[in-house]
Amino acid sequence: MFNKRNETEPWPEGVVARCITAGATTVDVYETTFKTGYDAHGKWLGGERREVDGFNWRCLGCNEVGKADESYYIGKGYRDQREAKNEAQTHANGCSFLPRPSA
Structure with missing residues (x-):
């Protein structure tokens, strides 16, 4: 099911995990930043938003x-x-879309 491209190419920077779909493409888990109104323990910050x-x-x-x-x-x-x-x-378990062709 895996093609050689998925096995040998390095993962993009920031990708920490990959899943394979039924369509033989990947779902990439990656690092990001976003804003939230809660602290790391789930406590509401009273409307203050901070980047995490x-x-x-x-x-x-x-x-x-x-x-x-x-x-x-x-x-x-x-x-x-x-x-x-x-x-x-x-998502990977239910997705059967084929990989996009590379140019």
């Missing part, structure tokens, strides 16, 4: 991007790498 480091995912087949619950986070991203990986794997 986190993770998100993107499917290279259908181009869908993960995002956290907007009521909890402002912007797109996950504070926890494990949560981002789980969401990426869930």
Whole structure:
């Protein structure tokens, strides 16, 4: 199911994990920053927004991007790498879009 390109090419900078889809493309989990109104322990900061480091995912087949619950986070991203990986794997399990051809 894997093609040699996926096995031998280095991952893009910032990518921390990859899942494979039924269409033989990847869902990449990558490092990102985003703004949130909560601290690292889930405590509301009273409307103050601050930029934090986190993770998100993107499917290279259908181009869908993960995002956290907007009521909890402002912007797109996950504070926890494990949560981002789980969401990426869930998407990969159901996505059958083929990889985009390279130019």
